[in-house]
Amino acid sequence: MSSNRIEISIRSLPIVKDCSQIALSLFTKFNFTQLLTTLMQQVILRLIHPQKIQGITISSSPNIGPYILIELDLNASEAFKIWENLADTLYPQTRVPVFVVWKGEMDLSPSDLGKRLGEILAKMNTSLFTLTHPVDLTKEFSEE
Amino acid sequence: MNTACYLDANIIIALLFPTDAHHKNSLERVYHLNMQGTRLVTSTYALVEVISNTLRATDPSKQGKYIFAEPLPQYIRLLQNLKPNQRCEALLNYIISYIKNSFHIEVIEQKSLYEIETTNNTKIARLFHEGIKLSWIKIRTKDLLHIAIANLLKTHGVKCIITTDKTDFEPIKQTLEKDLDLKVEILTTQQS
Numbered sequence: 128m129s130s131n132r133i134e135i136s137i138r139s140l141p142i143v144k145d146c147s148q149i150a151l152s153l154f155t156k157f158n159f160t161q162l163l164t165t166l167m168q169q170v171i172l173r174l175i176h177p178q179k180i181q182g183i184t185i186s187s188s189p190n191i192g193p194y195i196l197i198e199l200d201l202n203a204s205e206a207f208k209i210w211e212n213l214a215d216t217l218y219p220q221t222r223v224p225v226f227v228v229w230k231g232e233m234d235l236s237p238s239d240l241g242k243r244l245g246e247i248l249a250k251m252n253t254s255l256f257t258l259t260h261p262v263d264l265t266k267e268f269s270e271e
Numbered sequence: 272m273n274t275a276c277y278l279d280a281n282i283i284i285a286l287l288f289p290t291d292a293h294h295k296n297s298l299e300r301v302y303h304l305n306m307q308g309t310r311l312v313t314s315t316y317a318l319v320e321v322i323s324n325t326l327r328a329t330d331p332s333k334q335g336k337y338i339f340a341e342p343l344p345q346y347i348r349l350l351q352n353l354k355p356n357q358r359c360e361a362l363l364n365y366i367i368s369y370i371k372n373s374f375h376i377e378v379i380e381q382k383s384l385y386e387i388e389t390t391n392n393t394k395i396a397r398l399f400h401e402g403i404k405l406s407w408i409k410i411r412t413k414d415l416l417h418i419a420i421a422n423l424l425k426t427h428g429v430k431c432i433i434t435t436d437k438t439d440f441e442p443i444k445q446t447l448e449k450d451l452d453l454k455v456e457i458l459t460t461q462q463s
Contacts, residue, residue: 188341190290196342226342237353241361244346245368252373255347255365256288256328257340263292263460265281265435268324 170217174209175199181230185223190257194224202231207243214250224251272428275310277421278376279414279434280320282458283313286374287325287366293435296458300433301374310428311376314420318378320413322362329362384423398423408446414439422451431456 171180181198188194197213199206206229213225235243248255285293286301304311328337331351339347350358370376384398395403401419408415414436421432431454432447434440444455 186341190340191343194342226346228342228345233349237357237361238364240349241364241366242368244361245365246372249369249372254287254289254369255343256325257343258288258290259338259340261290261292262288262337264284264288264324264328265291265293268284268327 170213170220171197174212189259191224191253194226195221196226196228199227199229200231201229203229203233203235203240205229205231207235207247210247211243214247218251224253273308273310274430275312275424275428276304276431276433276456277417277424277429278311278313278317279417279432279436280313280317280324281435282433283317283321283366283370283376284324285435285458286370286376287321288328292460293458296460297435300456300458301376305375311374312379312424312427312429313370313376314417314424315378315380316416316420318363318366321366322359325362325366326359379424379427381424381427383426384420405451408443410439410443418447418451418453421453425453430454433458435459 171183175197179200181200182196183198184196186194186196195217197209199209201209206227210225210227213227217225233240244255281293282297282301285291285297288294301311327333329347329350350361353361367378371378384396386397387394388397388400389395390400398416398419401423402412402416405415405419405422408418410418417432421429430452432440433456435458437457437459440455440457444457447453447455
């Protein structure tokens with residue numbers, strides 16, 4: 128587990144695990160308390176039945192920065208509805224991208240999956256093709 | 272009708288990949304044009320090139336060459352797990368949605384581009400006829416078709432082409448401006 132990662136239990140009051148000094152300093156500037164309060168009370172529990180939440184992780188990664196990852200015990204179509212709602216409600220308040228993963232079936236068509244993924248990520252100013260390293264694709268692809 | 276700029280496939284790719292050498296320039300130019308009210312358009316032909324190249328970057332065999340920032344690899348894997356043509360369909364729809372919602376780029380398709388014309392008793396789609404008529408321009412066929420499309424999309428207000436391809440477009444820039452009345456804007460990095 129990376130040192131700048133925080134897991135939250137949704138079934139009780141927030142329990143912060145693995146809360147290193149790095150993680151605390153990282154999230155202080157994003158008003159971590161406010162983020163958690165908004166996350167727990169105003170948005171997530173209104174949208175998702177607590178039993179469907181398998182985990183919530185706040186983490187950080189190069190080129191994305193801090194992000195929230197929510198694991199749901201739902202099918203893709205149900206998870207996408209929640210993700211779209213979170214992108215509309217949570218992201219504008221926190222400016223921290225939210226990602227949703229699901230444990231259930233992939234019940235979306237490829238075109239629907241692509242369309243909705245593009246819409247959600249555009250709302251959160253996050254590109255699916257964010258790499259961890261610099262590239263010059265015009266040059267690379269013309270040379271292949 | 273507002274003035275429109277036609278975006279070459281390499282601009283779309285640069286916008287999709289935030290760590291690409293041309294991303295910052297492309298983003299700044301696109302935002303500036305959006306603010307000015309200039310419409311940004313591209314073609315389905317450009318999308319073919321964008322998707323073909325994007326697929327290479329997400330190809331499982333290229334793992335290690337292109338490393339996606341967490342937590343994106345799980346969504347990339349989701350695409351990789353689709354059948355090849357389903358993966359292309361998902362990417363097509365992703366890219367249309369993403370460029371429309373992030374940068375207000377419209378993918379323009381026009382029936383008239385494919386109207387069948389006749390020459391010497393031979394049927395030919397208008398787009399390819401245009402490409403042939405412009406083949407005196409010294410450029411690769413791939414780029415010639417972008418020029419032909421941009422020229423035909425003048426009816427949609429297209430007055431310029433924006434590209435990162437300095438090698439191919441710099442030598443013909445003046446020709447396009449003088450003979451076709453199409454302005455060419457080449458976005459460069461400090462290295463290029």
